[in-house]
Amino acid sequence: MRFNKIHHIAIICSDYQKSKQFYVEILGLEIVKESFRKERLSYKLDLALNGEYIIELFSFPDPPQRPSRPEALGLRHLAFEVDDIEESILALKNKEVVTETVRIDELTNKKFTFFSDPDGLPIEIYEK
Known part of the structure; x- marks a missing residue:
């Protein structure tokens, strides 16, 4: 397969x-x-x-509730690639979406952060 x-x-x-x-x-x-x-x-x-x-x-x-924080068992999160994380964070902020503090991926040295959808599903944006 x-x-x-x-x-x-x-x-x-x-x-x-x-x-x-x-x-x-x-x-x-x-x-x-x-x-x-x-x-x-x-x-x-x-x-x-x-x-x-x-x-x-x-x-x-x-629908029944399901744990959805990034460290919960099961699907961890949905991630979108972006060209510029700061620009993306500002666009989300302008639409009243709160993001977490930007982190650096220790393996790739790339910037990323999380925010949540209306049901608390963790969504990541990851800088290209």
């Missing part, structure tokens, strides 16, 4: 409209397709970055 690439990341949110606004208006992801699945009372929003399909955002009635 040979994998070609990661096809997508699926995220279940607690407040669909709030999360849709965050991923589209704050992070700037592009809507590929939005569907309401009546039988499941669920939205599915397909999102792209620079034309490449990357995230499926789902809503379900009363």
Whole structure:
């Protein structure tokens, strides 16, 4: 077996409209397709970055909570590469998104920081 690439990341949110606004208006992801699945009372929003399909955002009635801090068991975080971390932090701040203090990756010497989506999912920005 040979994998070609990661096809997508699926995220279940607690407040669909709030999360849709965050991923589209704050992070700037592009809507590929939005569907309401009546039988499941669920939205599915397909999102792209620079034309490449990357995230499926789902809503379900009363989804169970899951630990999501970076050191919790399971998927650690979602990371986006940026050209300029300070510029990206300022853009997030201007949209009222709080980021953690910038850190330096001890293995690559690159700058990175974290912020959270509306449900507390850790999101990283990592300088190219």
